[in-house]
Amino acid sequence: MLPFLRINRHFFVRSLSSLSFSPSEVRPFSKFLIHRLMPRSGTMAARLSTAAGSPKLLFRQLFEKESSTYTYLLADVGHPEKPALIVDPVDRTVDRDLSLVKELGLKVIYAMNTHVHADHITGTGLIKSRVSGVKSVISTASNAKADILVEHGDKIYFGNLFLEVRATPGHTLGCLTYVTGDEPDQPHPRMAFTGDALLIRGCGRTDFQGGSSHKLYESVHSQIFTLPKDTLLYPAHDYNGFTVSTIEEEMLYNPRLSKDEDTFKTIMENLSLPYPKMIDAAVPANLVCGMQDLPAN
């Protein structure tokens, strides 16, 4: 029963993405479910490639300087519709991001968050209000509102490419890492969008939003450091001018997570960071994807 539910869930997430099905259109395409039962789900990607171009990744890393946040734009430009997704957009830079999307001729289908941010307001709600058909995405565990709530193991398709969802709690309860697919026809090396779970030579703090140093250590070691060593690591923030790292580099040189768990916990307990300046406004807004449609008090 459980494997069937899991496959069904993958199918549902896929069905809302690359082919722009409406939920009512899911049933006629249930034949794809059969391909999910095959040992390698690459069968499905290969099958669709024939129908809708060969997968070709377009990737852009964008920066918001006040919160030192990275936003990522990914699209399958080998697909005729150039379906795209945007990870961790910031409200202040939505205009810039959407201009780029327009210039590149992309069709944004998902505006996604790695977690409920505490230091800035997400742009996912604004993007939804500006571009029709965009669905907001966040984890079920975040307890936030969004059009699509995803869980560990889900695959989010854009065209013939996808991001795999990995639960990496510890900075917050609902933190996710999104990883590019490992299908034979996917681009290599893989890319991991780690949010605040793993930063370059650092990691997310664990002193609020359900944070736990124990959980973060487990998440990074079981879900991120197990990726191929050449996987490119793209965090949600950088405060030191870095743009990208690799799993291998972080396993060797991350001053926190390359240590044993007890040392890691001691480091995290002694960070003494001030709370983010915007936390009181950002968390409630981000629990509704930045739409700020909270009922009046």
Ligand SMILES: N[C@@H](CCC(=O)N[C@@H](CSS)C(=O)NCC(=O)O)C(=O)O
């Ligand atoms: N000074 C900034 C907030 C800086 C901060 O706390 N960053 C977070 C990620 S955003 S929730 C963090 O986890 N930092 C870890 C670290 O080691 O710096 C502000 O006021 O907004």
Ligand SMILES: [Fe+2]
């Ligand atoms: Fe955060």
